[in-house]
Amino acid sequence: MFDYVLQHGLGYMVVDFVWEICANPTMASSDPLEAYLMDWQCLRDWSKEVLIDTRKDLQQQLAANLPSEILALAASRLQARMTQLEPILKILASPNNDHAVATDALSLQDRLVSDIDYCEGQQLQMCIKVFHLLMTLEVDLRDSAGRHGSHQEWRRTVDQRKDAAGSQPLFLMTLLARLADQGMKAMAYPPSSLGAAVKTVFLNNTSKLTTSNQHARLALLQYLLLDLGVPLTPSTFRTAFGVATADFHCWHAAFLLDESCTKNSMDGSANVDEACSLLSGAAGGSMPLSFPAVLAARGRANAALMVLRASSGAQELQTNSPFEDDVAGSDGSHAPAMDGTDPTSSTPQGLMGLTGRPRQSKGPAAAAAAAGISSRPGTQEAAEGAAESSWSRARRLRRTKLEVQVRLQAGLMQEALGCTHLAVSSCSPENRTRWAGELVEVMLLWAEEAHMLGKILQLPFQDSTELAVIAWLEARLQDSSSSAAQLPLFYLMRGRLPEATQAHQSLCSSDVSLSQEQALQLNTLLMAAATISPLANVS
Numbered sequence: 001m002f003d004y005v006l007q008h009g010l011g012y013m014v015v016d017f018v019w020e021i022c023a024n025p026t027m028a029s030s031d032p033l034e035a036y037l038m039d040w041q042c043l044r045d046w047s048k049e050v051l052i053d054t055r056k057d058l059q060q061q062l063a064a065n066l067p068s069e070i071l072a073l074a075a076s077r078l079q080a081r082m083t084q085l086e087p088i089l090k091i092l093a094s095p096n097n098d099h100a101v102a103t104d105a106l107s108l109q110d111r112l113v114s115d116i117d118y119c120e121g122q123q124l125q126m127c128i129k130v131f132h133l134l135m136t137l138e139v140d141l142r143d144s145a146g147r148h149g150s151h152q153e154w155r156r157t158v159d160q161r162k163d164a165a166g167s168q169p170l171f172l173m174t175l176l177a178r179l180a181d182q183g184m185k186a187m188a189y190p191p192s193s194l195g196a197a198v199k200t201v202f203l204n205n206t207s208k209l210t211t212s213n214q215h216a217r218l219a220l221l222q223y224l225l226l227d228l229g230v231p232l233t234p235s236t237f238r239t240a241f242g243v244a245t246a247d248f249h250c251w252h253a254a255f256l257l258d259e260s261c262t263k264n265s266m267d268g269s270a271n272v273d274e275a276c277s278l279l280s281g282a283a284g285g286s287m288p289l290s291f292p293a294v295l296a297a298r299g300r301a302n303a304a305l306m307v308l309r310a311s312s313g314a315q316e317l318q319t320n321s322p323f324e325d326d327v328a329g330s331d332g333s334h335a336p337a338m339d340g341t342d343p344t345s346s347t348p349q350g351l352m353g354l355t356g357r358p359r360q361s362k363g364p365a366a367a368a369a370a371a372g373i374s375s376r377p378g379t380q381e382a383a384e385g386a387a388e389s390s391w392s393r394a395r396r397l398r399r400t401k402l403e404v405q406v407r408l409q410a411g412l413m414q415e416a417l418g419c420t421h422l423a424v425s426s427c428s429p430e431n432r433t434r435w436a437g438e439l440v441e442v443m444l445l446w447a448e449e450a451h452m453l454g455k456i457l458q459l460p461f462q463d464s465t466e467l468a469v470i471a472w473l474e475a476r477l478q479d480s481s482s483s484a485a486q487l488p489l490f491y492l493m494r495g496r497l498p499e500a501t502q503a504h505q506s507l508c509s510s511d512v513s514l515s516q517e518q519a520l521q522l523n524t525l526l527m528a529a530a531t532i533s534p535l536a537n538v539s
Contacts, residue, residue, distance in 0.1 A: 002046050011084030018043065018091055044092055044117070050085055051120050054078060058128060058203065062195050068138045075132035082125040093118035122209045126241075127202040130221060133240045134194070139230055141195030146228030154190045154227075157262055164261035168297055171254035171323050172223060174290065178322055179216050183207030190227070197224055216322035218243060219251045226255045247321075249278040250287065254323050257294050276303040280310070287311045288324040289395075289402055296402075301409035308403050393427070397435060401442050408446045416443060417459045424464050436464035437471065444472050448483055457490050466494075477503075480511040485522070492525055501526060 005013045021027050022040050029035045036042050061074050093115040134141065148154035161170055172189060180186060184205045191197035201217050218241055225232055232252075237243040253275040260271035272295070279291060280303075292304035400423040407416035420439040427435050440461075447456040461469050469490065477484035484507060491500035504526055 002043075003050075006050070006081060006084050009080065009084060011088060014043070014088050015091060018088070040092070043088070047085065047088055047092065048117055050081070051117060051124065054081060054085075054124055055120075055203075058124065058131065059199075062131065062141060062198065062203070065142075068135045072132060072135035075128055075135055078128045079125070079132055082121060082128060086121060086125065089118040089121045119208060123202070123205065126209065126214065126217075127198070129240055130198055130202050133236070134198070137225075137230060137236075139194060139225070139228075141198070142193050143228060144190075144193045146230070148228075151190065151192070158190055161258055161261040165258075168290075168294055170258045170261070171290065171294075172258055174323050175216060175220055175223065175254075178324070179207075179213075179220065182213050182216065191224070194224070194228065197221075212322075214241075215243075215247065219254075219322035222248070222251050223255050226252065227259075246282040249282040250291075250321065251323070253278040253282070253291070257291075257298075260298070272298055272300060276300060276306075279303070279307050288321045289399055290323060292406060293402055296406045296409055301406050304406045305403075305410055305412075308399075308406060393431065396423075397438065400435075400439060404439055404442050405446065408443065413443075413452075413456055413459060417461070417465075420465060421462070432464050433467075436468040440465050440468035441472060444469065453483055453486055454489070457486055458493065477506060477510055477512065480513075482512060484510070484512050488522060488526070497526075 002014055005011065021038050022043060027038055029038060057074075058078060061071055061078070064071065144151045145154055148157060158172075162173075176187065176189065179201070184207055185200060187197065187200045191200070198221075201220055205217070207213055218237065222232060222237065234243075234245040234248040237248050238245065256271045256275040256278070260268040260275070262268075276295065279287075279295075287307060292307045295301075295304035295307065400419065403419050404416045407413075407419060420436075420443065423439060424432055424436045443456060444453065447453045457469065470487070473484060473487040473490060477487060488500040488503040488507060491497070491503055504522060507522075
């Protein structure tokens with residue numbers, strides 16, 4: 001009876017059976033068979049058999065060598081079956097949500113088993129949607145090369161992208177690492193075929209299908225199809241999976257930036273231009289910091305600054321982006337999971353670019369314990385708040401560093417200093433010194449490399465940032481770096497003649513090698529300052 005109503009689109013008759021029979025405490029029977037048919041267990045056993053049959057059917061369809069039109073019809077039938085089965089699985093997983101049912105209708109163990117079945121149903125339903133989309137696009141699941149001509153050539157292209165990316169990892173590597181952290185088995189890229197990738201990412205992936213996990217899987221599917229040369233539009237993913245246009249453009253930009261690593265100068269520049277155009281409309285709080293960082297590294301400081309400014313007013317704790325590489329903050333704290341779970345509770349083996357060692361749990365409770373917050377009952381909210389706050393501060397510092405770096409590359413030194421002052425003044429007093437030191441170091445290291453240290457030191461540093469500059473120059477003096485010659489000049493520009501004289505003496509007694517012209521200039525400036533100084537004891 002259940003099979004018949006499911007086959008004919010009457011799944012809600014089974015739902016009515018649940019509430020009228022299974023959940024009705026007055027319905028009972030002394031006959032064992034009749035009692036079983038009226039019990040939750042009968043419905044659970046049936047639904048599990050349907051899931052097993054659906055998985056077998058889907059595996060057969062994925063392996064079948066049939067025209068795409070026939071496979072699309074098969075996918076539609078499977079999708080209709082799962083649509084009818086979904087509310088039944090949901091009721092079994094949480095029977096007390098919608099109707100007044102006895103609390104002990106299902107034991108805790110039974111509910112856990114039913115929850116596993118519900119997750120399995122979600123996995124199958126998403127895989128069927130992907131299968132249906134691919135058949136609609138008339139994509140060959142056995143394709144192992146696409147536009148690349150051969151699988152070997154595709155693999156060589158991916159290796160070239162990795163080498164050309166340098167220290168900045170490919171977005172693909174970040175995406176694969178994120179999926180591995182969420183529990184997906186390691187997948188080689190490029191995969192042996194499109195069908196094998198679908199099985200790994202969707203069918204055989206046992207990780208919980210949260211919003212973040214779903215977006216990561218779909219982003220990898222989009223990346224793979226674009227790499228194969230399959231034309232896609234935002235409406236394709238919006239209709240099939242409800243993906244927003246902004247997310248589609250963001251994922252597409254990630255592929256374009258990766259692909260530009262292996263293009264010649266003209267084609268690569270065109271890819272970056274297209275990526276900048278897509279990001280201009282997709283910028284928001286979920287934009288990972290790696291996007292403006294890559295744009296800045298490609299010499300597009302203005303585009304990177306545009307992305308940063310466009311996302312500056314949005315919520316910074318949105319971490320749904322599958323290309324979010326800010327998994328851990330500088331203090332070791334991790335981003336709080338969007339579904340309320342600890343994102344580091346699992347210890348899957350990492351992929352390329354990862355250490356392969358299991359992460360230690362640093363979720364809300366662990367972060368709060370490190371901060372000295374008790375884990376006793378009643379302090380859970382405080383623990384989660386401490387973890388979120390710690391991660392938020394670390395990400396804000398990293399974002400500010402990037403904003404300062406991008407402004408410097410765009411030639412906006414005064415604006416970079418203003419950004420630094422604003423960030424330092426807005427942080428807590430106990431973090432102000434550390435923030436000032438790290439942000440000032442970003443500015444001075446850039447100026448040192450660009451041979452503009454003298455010019456940037458003329459900016460109006462003040463309070464914590466001025467102390468950070470002095471500390472950095474004194475460290476350069478200890479390292480016998482030629483940049484230490486700027487320390488007495490920095491004091492002189494601020495009218496601090498005694499400190500300038502002492503710094504000059506330390507400079508002369510150090511191993512810093514100064515040219516004769518630099519030494520003469522310093523002596524001349526010090527003598528001129530001493531002449532006009534009102535301090536009588538300065539010689």
